[in-house]
Amino acid sequence: MKNILIIEDDWKLNNGIKLALRNPEYVFFQSKTISQAREIRKSEQIDLILLDVNLPDGNGMDYLEEIRKKSDIPIIIITANNMEMDIVTGLELGANDYITKPFSLMVLRARVDVQLREKRTESKIYESEEFSFDFDKMLFKVRGNVIELSKTEQKLLFYLIQNKGTTVTRSKLIDEVWSGEVEFVEEHALTVAIKRLRDKIEKDSSCPEYIKTVYGIGYTWELGE
Numbered sequence: 001m002k003n004i005l006i007i008e009d010d011w012k013l014n015n016g017i018k019l020a021l022r023n024p025e026y027v028f029f030q031s032k033t034i035s036q037a038r039e040i041r042k043s044e045q046i047d048l049i050l051l052d053v054n055l056p057d058g059n060g061m062d063y064l065e066e067i068r069k070k071s072d073i074p075i076i077i078i079t080a081n082n083m084e085m086d087i088v089t090g091l092e093l094g095a096n097d098y099i100t101k102p103f104s105l106m107v108l109r110a111r112v113d114v115q116l117r118e119k120r121t122e123s124k125i126y127e128s129e130e131f132s133f134d135f136d137k138m139l140f141k142v143r144g145n146v147i148e149l150s151k152t153e154q155k156l157l158f159y160l161i162q163n164k165g166t167t168v169t170r171s172k173l174i175d176e177v178w179s180g181e182v183e184f185v186e187e188h189a190l191t192v193a194i195k196r197l198r199d200k201i202e203k204d205s206s207c208p209e210y211i212k213t214v215y216g217i218g219y220t221w222e223l224g225e
Helices: 011-020 034-043 060-068 084-093 105-122 151-162 170-178 187-201
Strands: 002-007 026-031 048-052 075-080 097-101 125-127 131-134 139-142 145-147 211-214 218-221
Touching: 002 011, 002 034, 011 026, 011 105, 026 034, 034 060, 048 060, 048 105, 060 075, 060 084, 075 084, 075 105, 084 097, 097 105, 131 151, 151 170, 151 187, 151 218, 170 187, 170 218, 187 211
Parallel strands: 002 026, 002 048, 048 075, 075 097
Antiparallel strands: 125 131, 131 139, 139 145, 211 218
């Protein structure tokens, strides 16, 4: 789960953003002021902040600067249309992205997904009810049991999890997993690697729950765990 903090004093817009970003993987915290946001961050581990510039109890840029002294949490600035100085200042102070009002909620969704995906890929630990994968220590557990994965299987699993919920093409997987190792890799090698990986992590590899085939395109790590 990812915790998103929306700091926006226009409550209608605040709720609209929450509704637009609705996702079973996201938990939302809402604030109208900087002081409320500070209190939320004291008790909650926030993964991304959507930060308005003009707030009742201060300037969002000042709060951005305050956060950056202690944290590299992804921050997307929400600023008034055509306010170039807000954009430039925000980026110089360490904002990861910005979006101008009025904005497309579809664009906002895409930008939030990008920031959370980039943050997620920094971690090499993946845990769920079924799995515990530590790619740095090369320790892999499936339903409590330690399993052995080859280097190829580790790379394949890591890249699928990095991009979970999205379809990764066969050619992209081949490039990422075998890049630089050999000049040419047959697609059959990927099919074999996927099968071996499924045999090790799926309850029934003939009916996979996690590594799903997207026919004619590639594979995806299913979000439904």
